[in-house]
Amino acid sequence: MYNKKVLSIFENPKNAGGMKGANGIGKVGNAACGDIMKIYLLIEDGIIKDAKFKTFGCCAAIASTDVACDLIKGMKIEDALKVTNKQVFEILGDLPPHKIHCSVLAEEAIKAAVDDYYKRLEKEKKASDKKAEEE
């Protein structure tokens, strides 16, 4: 049901594991459906310097998150937000029809991680503004 590429990525995902010092973390999915994806980003000067993941789920879910991390590494944030599940799917070559949602979830995980990064920025900005006001 899975092609060789999906299986080999699943067996040896390059980007698996957490990340210390990540400044954008996105988590999507739920256990009832069988998939939880967490993507960790290190963003510097608007560029994604590094991307890692932790995934609870099937082969397709693990392979999709690994490919998503590969895709966005080195990208500008704006470009990473344009990455679609189609690109993930194309790199994997093929997924069984009922596993396509895994590639969709990977796209959502990227967006959630970037969203978290912006939220953190905003929080920092507010904190520094407040500090400036107080001074």
Next chain:
Amino acid sequence: MTRKVYLDNAATTPVSSEVLNEMLPCFNLLYGNSSSIHSFGREAAAIVDRARDRIAAAINAKNANEIYFTSGGSEADNWAVKGIAHAYANKGKHIITSKIEHSAVLEACHALENEGFEVTYLPVDKYGLVSIAELMHAIRKDTTLISIMAVNNEVGTIQNIKTIAKTAHENGIIFHTDAVQALGAVKLDVQDMEIDAMSISSHKIYGPKGAGALYLKNGIRIDSLISGGNQERGKRGGTLNVPAIAGFGKAAEIAVRDLVINQQKLRSIREYFLSKVKENIEYIHVNGHPQQKIQGTVSISFEMIEGESILMLLDLEGVAVSTSSACTSNILQPSHVLRAMGIEDEIAQGTIRFSFGKNISKADVDYAVEVLTNAVKKLRAISPITKAGRR
């Protein structure tokens, strides 16, 4: 080459050599149509008769003509549920089954619901047992059929079939049981257990695929399944699959002959396997009834990880198992059996069924546990679900 260890005997088993030897002449030497009246046909009919006798003996049917050959367990289940419900529809249109039945029974019930029948799906306790009190409560004046599986295919729990059958009969209701996973694992005596209809299958007991049977007690009515021939007392037309039937008959005979010794062996393998798994892997749950269970099937939930990824990592190392989860089908929800047992979704998603065969060795178990331990470790290392707050 990777070592191969097959731990999915609840899905299917290899054909044993004794069975194969029984089958081989039926392909090219004794190839007659068992319905033909010439010598070739009579030879084939004699083979079918012998298989029918063997199966009747294996389940202690009163009469061999109570055995109807089918293509397998699913056909027997479908036929029993729909055929009996239809035959007694003038008496009532209510059926009772359980939430943990095989999909062949559940889907047959859904089909009947679409025709206007009413179906009660009984709950089970955390071990997968149907409560007799719940059953009695569900019985109505218009209930015509109760269908409860003898042994669950995912967790191996054995139901109190005799009590359920008695309860059915006290209320004038027909009792059917799906005994596909029970044959060869527990003693089946349709007379003593008061079973009216029972589905069994060949390929779960070292027989060939494509053969099964419905035991139907004489006097119980059922709609014909296939029109067009007078095979199987006119109930299921079509030329009989003589080689498969011959193999099924032999397999059933052996399954009953070797039942005790096989179960003893499987019990020691199961205990060895479980002790090794518990020694090496934390955060696990063994599903099913602690005592009232068959020995060959072990269902284990591994916390924090998902079943299909465990299955695939084992497969890459040559170890074949099955998930209890429906993840491999296009339903993304966890197994209906584990859900009915009240197991929470996240844990149910991480469930693997290991089902041992009679030829397994301790070395096979050692290898499987080693591969399993590594797979679980690897997947937990990349799981976003943490150990925090777990026992």
